[in-house]
Amino acid sequence: MIKVLIVDDEKIVRKGLISFMPWEDxxxxxxxxxxxxxxxxxxxxxxxxxxxxxxxxxxxxxxxELMREVKRKYPHIQIVVLTLHQNFEYVQEALRLxxxxxxAKTELEKEQFEDVLGRIASLMEQKNLLKGSPDSQDDLEDxxxxxxxxxxxxxxxxxxxxxxxxxxxxxxxAGIMYWTDIKAQDKQVLKEWIANAAYSNLYFALISFQGLxxxxxxxxxxxxxxxxxxxxxxxxxxxxxxxxxxxxxxIKKEKPEIGHDMNEIKDKWLSGEWIRQDxxxxxxxxxxxxxxxxxxxxxxxxxxxxDEWNRLYLQILPDPIVMEDFLSxxxxxxxxxxxxxEKIKNMNLKSHFSIxxxxxxxxxxxxxxxxxxxxxxxxxIAKMVNMSSSxxxxxxxxxxxxxxxxxxxxxxxxxxxxxxxNTSKTIQWIAEQVGYTDEKYFxxxxxxxxxxxxxxxxxxxx
Numbered sequence: 001m002i003k004v005l006i007v008d009d010e011k012i013v014r015k016g017l018i019s020f021m022p023w024e025d026x027x028x029x030x031x032x033x034x035x036x037x038x039x040x041x042x043x044x045x046x047x048x049x050x051x052x053x054x055x056x057x058x059x060x061x062x063x064x065e066l067m068r069e070v071k072r073k074y075p076h077i078q079i080v081v082l083t084l085h086q087n088f089e090y091v092q093e094a095l096r097l098x099x100x101x102x103x104a105k106t107e108l109e110k111e112q113f114e115d116v117l118g119r120i121a122s123l124m125e126q127k128n129l130l131k132g133s134p135d136s137q138d139d140l141e142d143x144x145x146x147x148x149x150x151x152x153x154x155x156x157x158x159x160x161x162x163x164x165x166x167x168x169x170x171x172x173x174a175g176i177m178y179w180t181d182i183k184a185q186d187k188q189v190l191k192e193w194i195a196n197a198a199y200s201n202l203y204f205a206l207i208s209f210q211g212l213x214x215x216x217x218x219x220x221x222x223x224x225x226x227x228x229x230x231x232x233x234x235x236x237x238x239x240x241x242x243x244x245x246x247x248x249x250x251i252k253k254e255k256p257e258i259g260h261d262m263n264e265i266k267d268k269w270l271s272g273e274w275i276r277q278d279x280x281x282x283x284x285x286x287x288x289x290x291x292x293x294x295x296x297x298x299x300x301x302x303x304x305x306x307d308e309w310n311r312l313y314l315q316i317l318p319d320p321i322v323m324e325d326f327l328s329x330x331x332x333x334x335x336x337x338x339x340x341x342e343k344i345k346n347m348n349l350k351s352h353f354s355i356x357x358x359x360x361x362x363x364x365x366x367x368x369x370x371x372x373x374x375x376x377x378x379x380x381i382a383k384m385v386n387m388s389s390s391x392x393x394x395x396x397x398x399x400x401x402x403x404x405x406x407x408x409x410x411x412x413x414x415x416x417x418x419x420x421x422n423t424s425k426t427i428q429w430i431a432e433q434v435g436y437t438d439e440k441y442f443x444x445x446x447x448x449x450x451x452x453x454x455x456x457x458x459x460x461x462x
Contacts, residue, residue, distance in 0.1 A: 002028040002124070003047075007040045007054040007066065008082060013105065017053065021113050026121045037061025041069055044077070046218040048140075051124065053103070055082045056094065067097045073171050078124050100124065140180065140217040145210055147182045148224055149190065150232055151175040152203040152328040165190065172224045194241045203328050205236050211247040223250045233295040236329040260291055262301060269305050270312070272362035275344050276355050285337070289330060299327055302337075311411060312365045313344055353395055360385040361399045364392070368408050372415060373435050378404040412436075413449050420458040427454050 004023065008014050014033045023029055031047055034040040038061045040054070052070060056063035063081065070077050081094040081102040091102055100123040103116060140146070149169070165186060169177040179186075187206075194204045207227065212220055227250050235243060265288070268274070274281040293301070306323045313321070321340055327333045353361075364381050381404065382392035396404045412434040419430045431442035446454050 002026075002050045002121075003031045004028050004051045004053065005032045005034065005040060005043060005047075005049045006030060007034045007037065007052065007058070007063070009035050009055060009058040011035070013055070013082070021117060023117070025114070026117045028117070028121070037063065037066030037069070040066055041073075044070070044074060045221060046216075048217060049074070049077055051120070052077050052079045053082055054079065064093055064097070067094060067099065071098050073173065076170065080120055140212075140220045143180060143212045143220075145208055146178055146180060146212055146220065146224075147187060147190075148172075148176060148178045148207045148209060149194075150205045150207065150228055152205060152232070152236060153201075153326065172221050173228070176224055176228055178224065191242055198238060198241075203236070203238060204241060205232060206242045207232075208242070208244045209247055210244060215247065220247075223247050226250055230292060230294060233328075234289065234292060234330045236331065238329075238331060260293065265301060266305055266308070269302075270308055270366055272359045272366075275341055275362070276359055281341060285334065289334075295327065298333070299323075302333075308369065309340070309344075311369055311414070312362065317343060353399065357387075357395055358399060360387055360392075361396055364396060364404070365400065365407070368404070369411060372408065372412050373433050375435065376408075408435075409445070409449070413446060416442075416446060416454065417450070417457065420454055430454065 006014050006017055008017075014035075018030050018033065028051065031049065032043045034043055036058045037054075040052070041061075043049075044052075052066075054063040054066055058066075067079055070079065079094075079097075079099045081091065081099045083091060083102055083104055094102060101120055152175075165179075168182075169179055171177055190206055194206055197204055209220075209223065209227075212223075215223075227245065231245075231250065235245075268284060274284050288298075303323055306321050310320045321343070324332075324336065327336070364385050367376070367381055367384055378393055378396070379389040382389045385392070387395070393404060396407070400407055402410070416430055416434045419425060419433065423430075425433075427443065428439045431437070431439045434442075436442035436445070443453050443455075446452075446457070450457060452460065
């Protein structure tokens with residue numbers, strides 16, 4: 001039976017079509033109705049639909065918007081447009097988007113119902129013949145295997161699949177294509193295609209999901225999206241882009257995210273231990289991966305940490321540490337982290353001071369960043385890192401390239417500039433946050449080193 005979904009914001013129209021159309025005479029059955037495009041998409045996500053009858057003018061999501069989404073995500077669904085007024089531009093746009101026919105509500109009479117459905121059934125049959133009857137491809141039940149192609153980077157649409165494979169593929173979501181019945185030779189073609197795509201810096205993963213037999217369509221699509229959201233980032237290996245995944249593994253992991261103390265993570269990666277000690281670095285790396293943080297969250301955390309690293313280490317590095325805007329996989333993230341560690345480590349190795357002394361100076365820089373709102377002298381910081389005041393001052397200047405006093409003043413001025421750019425807080429408040437209780441003294445010092453008063457700097461940046 002051809003499964004039909006009727007979408008119209010007028011309930012009387014939906015009920016009338018459901019009641020009076022001779023659906024069964026043409027091998028059709030109405031499986032659902034919706035009053036706008038968004039509700040229609042939610043229904044399609046959980047139910048098999050072959051034919052969509054949709055009005056064009058609806059609230060929330062118009063029929064045209066609905067058609068675009070359906071053609072993108074569910075290309076097997078055929079569409080007939082319901083229109084109150086035969087607006088030429090609307091109808092032309094609908095036909096351009098792939099509608100096989102349109103029904104003018106004002107001209108629809110009871111005796112024409114058979115003619116209308118007969119015409120639609122004939123057009124569907126013709127289109128299915130041209131497509132090779134792909135409607136059965138969307139049957140996501142009783143599957144032994146579902147082969148899914150994931151795009152790991154946004155620009156992946158620059159490279160197109162072989163027409164033979166793309167015509168038989170369905171799209172579960174942006175960056176997720178799948179095949180319900182694929183031959184071994186086609187799977188091999190996909191593997192080779194993925195390998196070639198990597199040469200253009202376009203990364204794909206081919207996943208064979210197994211153990212889907214007792215799952216419905218909605219559960220299977222949820223597994224596909226869940227895997228893309230969390231697991232794919234950590235599982236992907238460019239040297240082994242094909243992987244077999246048991247669906248029960250993903251279902252078990254679909255639990256509320258375990259809370260992690262973000263401040264604790266930041267504190268660990270702002271310490272100097274991971275730079276000097278290989279064992280500490282490998283342990284921290286392993287612990288971080290085991291957390292399986294959502295990729296977006298991981299990226300945000302390390303963007304913040306990178307800003308702090310630049311404040312700490314910019315004095316000893318020739319260039320700032322830069323994190324890529326988009327990380328496609330843990331492999332890419334780990335490579336960036338290892339490279340960053342080597343840059344910092346190699347610059348410090350040029351120093352003639354021992355590793356312990358270098359660690360102490362890095363720790364001192366860290367304290368200066370964290371406690372810049374406090375009146376801590378070089379002697380105070382020296383005690384905190386277990387060094388004598390004079391030796392601390394000597395080591396700090398040679399490693400950081402400036403005295404502790406100058407370093408503290410410079411990081412305070414930089415933090416003040418950030419506050420002036422990004423907040424509307426008073427000058428007094430900003431002065432206190434960066435360690436100055438006297439607003440006038442802070443303003444005078446700011447002008448000496450930046451060239452303008454804080455109020456003038458804020459105005460210049462606006």
